[in-house]
Amino acid sequence: MVVYQKHLLKLAKEMETETKHFESLKLEDEFNQLKQIGLIGDSLDKINAAETKFNKIIKEELPQLNSILMSVENSSNSFNILKTRDSSDEAQNLLEKIATELDDVEETLNKTFKLAREHRTAVSDLENRYKSLRKLLLTKNGDFGPALDALEERLSSIEETFDDFSNLTKQGDHANAEKILVDLNHATVNLEDMVKAIPALYQENHVKFDNQLNEITEAYQKMRSEGFAFEDDDFEISLKELRQSVNDNIINIEHLDIEFVKDQDSQINKRINDLYEKMEVQINARKKVDKSIKQIGKFIEHAYYQNKALSDELEQLSHNYSLEHGEIQITQQLGNKINSIGKQHETDLNSINDGNAIYTRIAKNLETFKTELTTIEKKQMALNDSISEFSAEEKKAHQILNDLNAELHAIQRKIENLNLPGISDDYVDYFGVVADEINHLSSTMNKVKISMDAVQKQLEQIKSDRDTLQEKTDDLIDQSILAEQVMQYANRYVGNALEIDVALAKAKDFFDHKFRYADSLATIANAVDKVEPGAYQKIEDRYYDNKAKSTKK
Incomplete structure (x- = not known):
């Protein structure tokens, strides 16, 4: 407590x-x-x-x-x-x-x-x-144009409200004065913003836009008189609409409709810039056209004469050669394309001469022509290169044919020089195939109209078969000579080795009667190696060493 x-x-x-x-x-x-x-x-x-x-x-x-x-x-x-x-x-x-x-x-x-x-x-x-x-x-009444009266009226209205506020303040009625002050400040700021904005807006519509529209009108008329034309030409309509928009905006300024004026100004400015850009694009395009139109004309003329010369050359070659890669058709297609380019180019030239040229379109055509003519020229060059080789290819093919004939005769002489008892049917048949192929090629090349594709195809086949024949010939020579050498070596064992006697008889039968020289060599070589291991390898090594030395000489 x-x-x-x-x-x-x-x-x-x-x-x-x-x-x-x-x-x-x-x-x-x-x-x-x-x-x-x-x-x-x-x-x-x-x-x-x-x-x-x-x-x-x-x-x-x-x-x-x-x-x-x-x-x-x-x-x-x-x-x-x-x-x-x-x-x-x-x-x-x-x-x-x-x-x-x-x-x-x-x-x-x-x-x-x-x-x-x-x-x-x-x-x-x-x-x-x-x-x-x-x-x-x-002091600056001219800057406000038709908005001056409305601005002065708005200022007078605000000043009346200000007088009410001032009186309430002097009387000490601050509570009611405060209520007026909020709206008064807002109205004053709004008026000040208008006074700041309107001179520039009035200047833009009354002077800038008016001058630009006059400038565009004059430039458009001058360009038309100088031969310019425009795609979807809406200059006259656009200029009329823009002048009306500017006049309407002057009225909007008079009514102090500032935000709407700014929005309209943005649209007017964009449309005016679009008109300037349309003219500028045509002017720049004309510079490109003036610079390259003569060159393209010469390019077309060059392509035309080049194609005609190519066509004439193909016509002449067609009498002696089979043209199997569509050379004539391709040349005709190129000629049609050149003619089409020439017609369009002539149309463009006529539009310039008539004073009704859309230079952007012509400039685009010139770029396209240049690309297409360059492609045509490359194709013409490739065709010309391919046909220019016909004569050289034919000459080369004749030389190869002569060489093949010479090689075949050389092979025949080699076989004959061996003095063999005979040649196997397989070898003779293969030799005949190669000989027939050479004869067929000779017939192909002696025709009035030569197919160089057929010639090249036959040459490739003959070369392949010639190489195989050469391998068969080398094998025949090596096997026959080695068989004779080994049988001679085996004679030293005759009567002393039953295996040698039997193998030698069999090997001679393969050699003399059946012409199977590889089997003859294998039979006697195996028998000799059994009696004297390593003997055949020595004979074979000595043979190929001598053959290599002979080849070098």
Whole structure:
């Protein structure tokens, strides 16, 4: 109980200190200052209400609070804790109420003082701004064009509102003045923005666009007189529409419809730039045309005569050679393409001479012609190269044919020089095949009209078969000579080795009667190696060494 009593007494002392702080507030001077300003209307009502509340706090509520706190201090010395606690709670509630009310009073005072200062500043600031606007409209009236009257009317309207605001401020009715100030500031800023924007917008429509449209009209007429034409030519319609749009925009400026004017200006500017670009594109295209049109003409003429010469050459060659790769058809196709290019080029030249040339289209055609003629020229060169080789190929083929005949005779002489008892049917047949192929090639090349493809194909086959025949001939020579040498070597063992006697008889039968020289060699070589291991290898090595030396000589 003692501890709780001390706690309640401590709270009472703290509240007493805060109460003395409230009593020390000297707000009467501030109320008097505001009264001297001369408030009226809502501002005066709010200040009067705040002063009434403040007086009630000072004269009634604070004395009441002090009385309760005294009761708390007195009852804290007794044992009536419940009464002390209730009195302390009552004092606490009253203290909080007084604090809240005083905050409201001070806020009302501060806000009123602030509004008074701001409104006095606003009056001076707005007055200066209106003077500047009025002076600007007066001295620069030509910059605003048809918008001048509307701007002056708008300024006069704002100034009337400003007079109302100024009067309320002077009278001290700051609450109602504040309501007007928000709209007044907005209207003033809006007017200032218009005054800043309109001269440039009027200049753009009245001067810039007008000059550009006149310039485009003059340039268009000059270009048409100089032979220019345009695809989907809408210049006259576009110029008429743009002039109407500019006139409409002048009216929009007069009505101060600034955002719409800006939007329209953007569209007008884009359409004007499009017209400039259309003319510039044609002018640049004409420069390209003037620079390359003669060259393309010469290129077409060159391609035409080149194709005619190629066609004549093919006609002559067709009497002696079979043209099997569509050379004549390709040349005709190239000629048709050249004629088509020439006709289009002539049409373009006529449009220039008639003064009705769309130079962008002609320039594009020239680029296409150049690419196509370059491709044609490459094909003509490839054709010319291919047919120019016919005579050389024929001559070369004759030389190869002569060489093949000579090689075949040389092979025949080699075989004859061996003085063999006979030649196998397989070898004779293969020799005959190669001989027949050479004869067939000779017949092909002796025809009135030669097929060089057939000649080349037969040559490749003959060369392959010739190589195989040469291998068969080498094998025949090597096997027959080695068989004779090994049989001669085996004679030293005749009568002494039964195996040699049997093998020798069999080998001679293969050699003399059946002409199977490889079998003859294998039979006697195996027998000799059984009697004298390694003997055949020595005979074979000596034979090939001698053969290599003979070949070098």
